[in-house]
Amino acid sequence: MARKRKGRDISGWLVVDKPAGITSTSVVNKVRWAFDARKAGHAGTLDPDATGVLAVALGEATKTVPYITDALKCYRFTVTFGAATTTDDAEGAVIESSDRRPSDEEIAAALPAFRGDILQVPPKFSAVKVAGERAYDLAREGEEIELEARPLWVESLEVISRPDADHVELEMVCGKGGYVRSIARDLGRALGCLGHVQSLRRTWSGPFEAEQGVSLELLDEHAKTEALDAYLLPLETGLAELPELKATAEGAARLKNGNPGMVLASDVEFGDEAWASYQGKAVAVGLYKAGELHPSRVFNQ
Known part of the structure; x- marks a missing residue:
């Protein structure tokens, strides 16, 4: 038992x-x-x-x-120019340095390449799995690892401030799987001056x-x-990105048992993912088909 x-x-x-x-x-x-x-x-x-x-x-x-x-998630972060580190942030050891510093105009010109659909190689010190093991565990053991580039949607990437020649503060809105440390690393290399994250704050998430x-x-x-x-x-609150459908009493009972249940008419289209509520409480998430929600997840509230 x-x-x-x-x-x-x-x-x-x-x-x-x-x-x-x-x-x-x-x-x-x-x-x-x-x-x-x-x-x-x-x-x-x-x-x-x-x-x-x-x-x-x-x-x-x-x-x-x-x-x-x-x-989508929003990050505000400061990039330090002039040094690349093992971790792509201030915690890592410096592995390469440069005396060059980019101008405001050079930074603005470089940012468009980091917007939209991009490919991004995660930091070696990250939770990405390599042959079943975390990359950061392998990196700590001194193993040389090559991580594959992954797709990332960057909604926006803008300069917030330029405190001095060594730093720039940026704000990025991106989709799932974004590594701010990779943005800082790759931006520094694109500008020919190297770079890493000095500080990072997530200001909103969904x-x-x-x-x-x-x-x-x-x-x-x-x-x-x-x-x-x-x-x-x-x-x-966690379903805010999905359309809500109102279930009938009978529909809610069927949905709670994992069966398709009737929902009231809505502007969602056939095959759209949505969630059904009954008396203000979420009952299930699933696909809308011909007046019914076909559940993929059921909530026991």
């Missing part, structure tokens, strides 16, 4: 304003502990030294994680914004109390 998992049966999203110096996994573990939740996961890893939006899903909300992972984020100090202060529940956002 399977052992029942301990913890509260609680579902929803918590936006954490992650501080520097802690891993995303550690933040998720802390959130799960603070809520005494049975299950938790996050939508999009942030490097340990990065700050900003880390959206953590609890309970049934973990089923909506893919929709946040796939959503429907979640940094202004909504709670601190780790607040988690500690209200841990395992009802006061913390007030900061939890509904499971449905």
Whole structure:
């Protein structure tokens, strides 16, 4: 007989304003502990030294994680010119340096090549898997690895400020799988001056914004109390990118059992992915076909 998992049966999203110096996994573990939740996961890893939006899903909300992972995200970051590092950020050892510094005009001229559909090679110190092992584990062991370029959609990449000749502050909006460290590395090489990330902050991720984020100090202060529940956002927040359909009473009952269920008429087209609600609660996600939703994920709320 399977052992029942301990913890509260609680579902929803918590936006954490992650501080520097802690891993995303550690933040998720802390959130799960603070809520005494049975299950938790996050939508999009942030490097340990990065700050900003880390959206953590609890309970049934973990089923909506893919929709946040796939959503656009916004990063504000500072690039330091003149040095390439092992990790493509300030934590790594300098492996190459340059005295050259680009002008504002040169930076502006270089940025269009990093917009739209691009190919990006992940940093060697990243969670990408190589023959079943994490690239950062192999890199720490001193192994020479060649990572394949991956497609990335960059919605926008703009200069925010130029504090001095050694630095530029940029803002990027991109899709799933973007590595800001790779942008800094490749921009530095394109400009002939080398570069790496000095600081990085995710300002929003899909429907979640940094202004909504709670601190780790607040988690500690209200841990395992009802006061913390007030900061939890509904499971449905994670479905903001999908159209909502209203299920009939009979349709909701069928959907809850994993069967196609009737939904009220909508402007979605045949074959579109959508989610069905009943009495304000998400029931299922699936494909809309001829007046019914065919579920791929069912929520037990």
